[in-house]
Each structure stands twice: as C-alpha cells, then as structure tokens.
Amino acid sequence: MLFSIFENSKKRNLISTAPKYLISIVGPTAIGKTALSIKLAQHFKTEIISADSRQFFKEMQIGTAAPSNEELASAKHHFIHHKSVQDNYNVGTFEKDAISCLDQLFKTNNVAIMVGGSGLYNDAVTKGLDYFPEVKPSIREELNKELEINGLEPLITQLKALDLITYNTISLDNPHRVIRALEVCVGSGKPYSSFLNKEKNKRPFTTITVGLTADRELIYNRINQRVDIMINNGLLEEVKTLLPHEDLNALNTVGYKELFRYLSGEWTLEFAISEIKKNTRRFAKRQLTWFKRNESTLWFDYESDLENIITSIKEQIS
Structure with a gap:
C-alpha cells in the first residue's frame, strides 16, 4: 500500500513538472477534425476541448455537425452543448473558461486536445485575445x-x-x-x-497545430454531402423550434439563417438548401485562409495514416 501511494505521488510530481502540450486540430468544415481528435485523445489518454463557437449551444445540434452521442462517449469533451442560444457567451468568456479547463487537465496529463473550425476562438486559447478599450x-x-x-x-x-x-x-x-x-x-x-496583434499573455503550454486538408473540389463535395445528411437528419425541424429566437446572434449561422428565410416564405426549400451549401463552401474557404496564416502548422491530407500524424506530433514533443 505504501509503495502504491509513493508511486502515485511520484507520478503526480512528474506530471506537474513536465512540459505541457496542447494539440490543436484545425481545418475546413467537413474535413474529419472530430474523428481525428477522438483518435488522438484515445492515444494520448486525454480529453478534448471544443473550440467550435456554435457547438456550444444545446439547441443547435444537427446544423453544427456536433459530435454524436457515440463520439462523445469515445472521449471526454468540454464545451459541447453547455450553453443556450439565449446565453450571452462570447470569445472573451470562452478564453477564460478554456484556459481554466486546461489548467485542470494539465494536472493529470501532459497533453490535451483542442478541435474546432472557429479560428478566432482557437486563437483565443492558443495565443490570447487582443484587448480593446471600454466602449459606452x-x-x-x-x-x-x-x-x-x-x-x-x-x-x-x-x-x-x-x-x-x-x-x-x-x-x-x-x-x-x-x-x-x-x-x-x-x-x-x-x-x-x-x-490588433499587440503583445499578449504567454501560455504555460506549447501548442502543436495539426491541420487537415484536401483538394478544394473534394472539400466542396464533402460539404454538399454533409448538408444533404443534415437535411435528412431533421435540420429543418430543428430550425423550426428556433424560430422564436431567430434574431439572436448565435443563430446568424449558416444552415439556420437560410432556412429562416424559407420558413418566412421568402425562399423555396430547394433554393435555401443550395444557399446553405454555397455559404458553407465560402466559410470553408475563409477557414483555410485563416489557418494557413500559421506557418508552424503540421498539414496532413485528410486520409493520412493516423500513425504518421502521431509520429509527427511526438517528434514535436521530443
């Protein structure tokens, strides 16, 4: 018993003094970031922070391509469906919450995973936010x-x-x-x-950014297929339940704002779906532009072998 207590104490001390690493998974929507994050979390025996600014909201499940119940059970996630669209939750609050969560995670593990396609929210955790003067x-x-x-x-x-x-x-x-x-x-x-781009607070961890990508035509095809799946899975019914809240900022989101216009009689359903696909493709293009700014990102084809990705991460750690 005493030996076991000693060994556990020794392990905790090693974790507390070792360098900490945040593996941040980025890339355009529908590229496979969620699946990779779960595989990496299982490999490193750690947990996942979501930096997707729309997956925070519990009322928006289908249209945000949030992880399924099966995926959520495969690895522990944080910041998935923990807020309501009626809550005033912004990037500044998320930064504080995410850093606090990481502080706890790093007490028991030297590695944590973060995943999400919201560039600003990702940067808020990895780099810190720019701070602005108070405005009336x-x-x-x-x-x-x-x-x-x-x-x-x-x-x-x-x-x-x-x-x-x-x-x-x-x-x-x-x-x-x-x-x-x-x-x-x-x-x-x-x-x-x-x-913008003033000196920010330094982080007590090292970020290793892993990017997934593919040929643009393939990305666009995957987006079109995902939108069709969302519609078949009941996205329109989900949007109908949110009609009373359509003016909220959280719902000024691709997939929701287009269907609001269908429900108002302004557009046909066919046209609304085509607009969702078009606007999602535009969003993916902006995501790639944002994430390509980081020259230290380790980029992989979306079909890359998991072992190759893990090997590259471990080389960065060592």
Whole structure:
C-alpha cells in the first residue's frame, strides 16, 4: 500500500513538472477534425476541448455537425452543448473558461486536445485575445438601431471609411463582427485594427497545430454531402423550434439563417438548401485562409495514416 501511494505521488510530481502540450486540430468544415481528435485523445489518454463557437449551444445540434452521442462517449469533451442560444457567451468568456479547463487537465496529463473550425476562438486559447478599450453601451445601441432601420450596407460603408484594414479582413456579411469593429472605431477614435496583434499573455503550454486538408473540389463535395445528411437528419425541424429566437446572434449561422428565410416564405426549400451549401463552401474557404496564416502548422491530407500524424506530433514533443 505504501509503495502504491509513493508511486502515485511520484507520478503526480512528474506530471506537474513536465512540459505541457496542447494539440490543436484545425481545418475546413467537413474535413474529419472530430474523428481525428477522438483518435488522438484515445492515444494520448486525454480529453478534448471544443473550440467550435456554435457547438456550444444545446439547441443547435444537427446544423453544427456536433459530435454524436457515440463520439462523445469515445472521449471526454468540454464545451459541447453547455450553453443556450439565449446565453450571452462570447470569445472573451470562452478564453477564460478554456484556459481554466486546461489548467485542470494539465494536472493529470501532459497533453490535451483542442478541435474546432472557429479560428478566432482557437486563437483565443492558443495565443490570447487582443484587448480593446471600454466602449459606452450607447454606441452599440445606436449601431444596432441603424442596422435595424437601414440594414447592414450603411454600417459597412462607415467601417470602410474608418478602418480600411478591418473592412478588407473581416466577414462583412456578419453584422456582429461589423458592429463590434465599428463600436471600437467610434468609441476610441482609433481604427479597430490598431488594437490588433499587440503583445499578449504567454501560455504555460506549447501548442502543436495539426491541420487537415484536401483538394478544394473534394472539400466542396464533402460539404454538399454533409448538408444533404443534415437535411435528412431533421435540420429543418430543428430550425423550426428556433424560430422564436431567430434574431439572436448565435443563430446568424449558416444552415439556420437560410432556412429562416424559407420558413418566412421568402425562399423555396430547394433554393435555401443550395444557399446553405454555397455559404458553407465560402466559410470553408475563409477557414483555410485563416489557418494557413500559421506557418508552424503540421498539414496532413485528410486520409493520412493516423500513425504518421502521431509520429509527427511526438517528434514535436521530443
């Protein structure tokens, strides 16, 4: 008994003093990140943090391609369906929650896995966030009122005049992103982009980023197939249950916003589905652009042998 206690204590001390590694799995949607994350978690006997900003919400299961119950049972996951679409949960809060979770995981394991296609949320954990000056709530209220009355175009035009760099880099079809950038420009009197890429908090772990990719045509075909599967699995019925909340930011999401327009009578179902496919392909293109910025990423074809990926990771660790 005493020997067992001594050995367990010795093991804990070795873990506490050893370097920590976060294996971050990135890539375009529908490429196979979830499957790889589970295999790596099983190999390293560790747990998975989801950095997919839409899989947080329990009401959005089908349209976010969240892990199935079987997949969730294959490895312990964090930040899957732990919030409601009505909760005000943003990237800053996620950063704090994820770092706190990693602190706990690293007490019992030197390796943790993170997976997700939301580039900003991924970077929040691996690099830390850029910090911005406080802005009066009234500025956002005015911008939201402008959006409601006149639509997104005048806000985009205003952003172009105040911060051309941000205008050229963010998703201009995302009202939340446009308003966030504008409120900083207006509230601080400085471009939103001037606050980016400053020195951030250093992380007490090393990130090893693994990227999955494929030929663009194959990625697009996989996306089209996934959308068809989602529709067959009941995505339209899921969207119908969310109609009372369609104005929430969480639901300004590909797969949901298009079907809202079908349900309002604006589009046919066939056209809405074609728009989901088109917008998801555009999203995948933006994901690849975002993730390709990281020159240290270990890129693999989506059909690469698992052992080759594990070998490359272990070479980075050693």
